[in-house]
Amino acid sequence: MDSISLKALAKINIGLDVTGIREDGYHEVRMIMQTVNLFDKVTITRTTDGSITMSTNLKFLPVNDDNLCIKAAKLLIEEFGIKEGVHIDLEKHIPVAAGMAGGSTDAAAVLFGVNKIFNLKLSKTALMERGVKIGADVPYCIMRGTALAEGIGEVLSPLPPMIKCSVLIAKPGISVSTKQVYDSLDACFDNVTHPDIDGLIDDIKAEDLQSLCSHMGNVLEEVTIPLHPVIADIKKCMMDNGAVGSMMSGSGPTVFGFFDDNRKAKAAKEALTASGMVKQLYLTTIFNNKI
Known part of the structure; x- marks a missing residue:
């Protein structure tokens, strides 16, 4: 195999609690x-000169060792003593630095692709074990689907498939510092309200979207929203336009909404477009690799 093209899929957090x-x-x-x-599109091409190179459609992204894609390719090529190299082309669509594991899922795709191109015969579990060396979200991005993540995010337990629904994803034109968010959380940790993660798991098992949305929670909203009130405004716009539930993903600033009717999701998309609050807006669906 000389080349492979892969879809690097984004993630959202249906519930996010920090326990310690x-x-x-x-x-x-x-x-x-x-x-x-x-998803982002990741194309990996085998080369003969032994180098690991990269190109992307976003000029502000690094294409050197600071990029997780380069780190992922280097990890496998060095471990297995591969003399050939690869060129990675990244067509980026997932919002950058937005709480959707965009860099981690690209790295996961590179691990998968390099494994295939050089016929390393590593299992998914073996790739996940290597992925954690690159980032805590990488093992999940290799596994995909619906999962409970514990530890620092690397201890994964598969869950039953999430309820199918329309998903509206909105990123405002702001950047959020993950370090600032966690530092702010540390300062008020004893006073935050923790979401009901076990209740969410029960709702997923019961396939009850209404109950799930009532239990959704992200402890980081308590510190990110006061810093960036537009996140609350986007959530309100989604709810006012028919979302069953809406929440910030990760440390933000991306907001998602779940809709049980795609017509409502389209109406919410139009309302958010007209509002001028968002820079990137996508209407998509739940992915599940168990089906």
Whole structure:
């Protein structure tokens, strides 16, 4: 195989709780992770000169060792002593630095692709074990689907498939510092309201979208929204236009809404477009690799 093209799928957090702060500075979490049908396109081409190179449609993204795609390719090529190289072309659509694991899912695609191109015969589990060396979200992005993530996000337990529904994803034209969000959370950790992650798991098993949306929660909203009130405005617009539930994903600033009727989702998309609050807006669906 000389070349492979892959879809690197985005994720959202249906529930996100931070349960503790470790001595090494990392945070213990309990999260419900869900893949959605919004993706980057990653094309990996085998080369003969032994180099690892990269190109992308976004000029501001690094194409050197600072990019997780390069780190992923280098990890496998060095481990297996591969003398050939690869060129990675990344066609980016997932919002950048937006709480949707865009960099992690691209790295996951590179691990999968390099494994295929060089016939390394690594299992999905073996790729996930290597992926955690690149980032805590990478193992989940290899696994995909609906999962409970614990530890620092790398301890994964598959869950039954998420209820099928329309998903509206909106990113405002702002950037959020993940470090600032977690520092702010640390300062008020004893006073935050923690979401009901176990209740969400029960709702997924019962296939009850209404109950699930009533239990959705992201503890990071309590610190991110005061810093960036537009996130609350976007959530309100989605709810006012028929969303069953709406929440910020990850540390933000992306907001998603679940809709049980695609016509309502389209109306909400039109309302958000007219509002001028968002820079990137996508109407998509739940992805599940168990079907």
